[in-house]
Amino acid sequence: MSSTGRGVTSPLCFSSDPNSAPCPALNKYGGAREVHSDRLCNGKDFLRNSTFGFEKFERLSWSQIITNTTITVTDEPDTLFQKVSVLVKGHDRSVLDSYEFFATMAAKELGITLGNVFEPPKDVLRLTLLKSIHIFKKHRVQYEMRTHYRCLELFRLTGSTAQVYLEYIQRNLPEGVAMEVSKIAVAKVPEHILQPMWEEPTADNAPSPTADLKG
Amino acid sequence: MAASLSSSPCAMMLVRNVTLLFGMGNHAARIRVGKGDRGVTYEQALHPHHIGHRKGWLSQHPCNLKGEEGAADRALEDVFIRRFMFGTFHGCLANEVVIKRRGNLLIVCALMLQKLPPQKFYFLTGYTESLLSHFYKCPVKLEIQTLQKQAVYKYL
Numbered sequence: 001m002s003s004t005g006r007g008v009t010s011p012l013c014f015s016s017d018p019n020s021a022p023c024p025a026l027n028k029y030g031g032a033r034e035v036h037s038d039r040l041c042n043g044k045d046f047l048r049n050s051t052f053g054f055e056k057f058e059r060l061s062w063s064q065i066i067t068n069t070t071i072t073v074t075d076e077p078d079t080l081f082q083k084v085s086v087l088v089k090g091h092d093r094s095v096l097d098s099y100e101f102f103a104t105m106a107a108k109e110l111g112i113t114l115g116n117v118f119e120p121p122k123d124v125l126r127l128t129l130l131k132s133i134h135i136f137k138k139h140r141v142q143y144e145m146r147t148h149y150r151c152l153e154l155f156r157l158t159g160s161t162a163q164v165y166l167e168y169i170q171r172n173l174p175e176g177v178a179m180e181v182s183k184i185a186v187a188k189v190p191e192h193i194l195q196p197m198w199e200e201p202t203a204d205n206a207p208s209p210t211a212d213l214k215g
Numbered sequence: 216m217a218a219s220l221s222s223s224p225c226a227m228m229l230v231r232n233v234t235l236l237f238g239m240g241n242h243a244a245r246i247r248v249g250k251g252d253r254g255v256t257y258e259q260a261l262h263p264h265h266i267g268h269r270k271g272w273l274s275q276h277p278c279n280l281k282g283e284e285g286a287a288d289r290a291l292e293d294v295f296i297r298r299f300m301f302g303t304f305h306g307c308l309a310n311e312v313v314i315k316r317r318g319n320l321l322i323v324c325a326l327m328l329q330k331l332p333p334q335k336f337y338f339l340t341g342y343t344e345s346l347l348s349h350f351y352k353c354p355v356k357l358e359i360q361t362l363q364k365q366a367v368y369k370y371l
Contacts, residue, residue, distance in 0.1 A: 089280045091267070176276060176277055178280050
């Protein structure tokens with residue numbers, strides 16, 4: 001039952017413990033319980049409950065899941081990002097196509113300004129091996145591993161928006177796809193370097209430090 | 216390696232359609248054409264150069280991508296999981312086992328024949344899931360679909 005990876009399967013992983021880390025799918029054994037929204041593998045489920053090792057988790061209803069998620073409000077100012085660049089890598093171009101469609105749609109729904117969505121050129125790793133186990137040096141076999149890329153650029157986000165969007169994107173990452181995120185943050189210039197030193201009047205009447213250089 | 220053709224025209228006619236040497240041509244993951252009585256699944260019927268074009272991947276993880284690590288560990292895990300599945304569900308596997316990894320989660324998808332009663336399937340799935348999750352320290356999910364008989368793509 002090999003799939004060509006068409007489309008994005010999106011099981012959203014939730015844990016029944018409200019105090020757990022934000023990504024329960026990444027926890028060790030016993031951390032995740034899947035709520036299946038869309039299953040592309042099984043046309044007809046022969047076995048409804050296929051997980052037997054996790055007896056301590058009951059089936060959660062949607063209302064329970066919504067009340068269990070934690071929302072914290074703090075007084076510190078949110079980090080501001082000038083640009084968040086998401087690079088997705090995969091072996092299958094069609095998987096990356098559908099993932100790009102999903103990510104751009106999610107960004108539009110959340111009102112995030114999308115910049116450039118482009119495809120960097122693929123990288124191919126080729127290995128040449130001997131075809132035969134003994135002699136026949138002239139006959140070889142070549143294998144290659146192709147890595148396709150897709151890059152999404154998002155501009156002018158707040159830290160919380162970025163966190164929510166990236167978490168949503170990463171939970172729905174298809175299997176066999178890797179992601180690299182680079183963020184460029186905007187920070188306030190520290191006060192002590194706002195004015196150049198030679199324009200500042202010094203506290204005592206000592207000569208300014210650049211007097212010797214000028215003269 | 217190839218036999219040299221003689222210059223006379225009748226000799227050239229003779230050697231035109233004859234396989235000159237035993238074992239020539241690729242033999243990797245191919246079932247040779249036979250009498251037409253052997254049923255073959257889609258996975259077996261397509262040759263390895265069709266991977267990525269007409270065939271998918273049996274094991275999906277990000278470790279073989281450029282700049283990612285852990286390929287050897289995943290390969291070893293995959294080999295063990297396939298042998299484990301073959302042994303636990305002996306005689307029931309209709310097709311190759313597909314292994315997917317999403318984050319820490321390991322999903323093993325298999326097509327089975329209905330050779331065992333459903334209660335035994337339930338027990339074996341639970342057994343496999345708990346044993347594999349103890350071995351690999353990550354949640355393991357088994358997705359099984361059963362068929363009445365083998366899904367044959369063509370007869371070779």
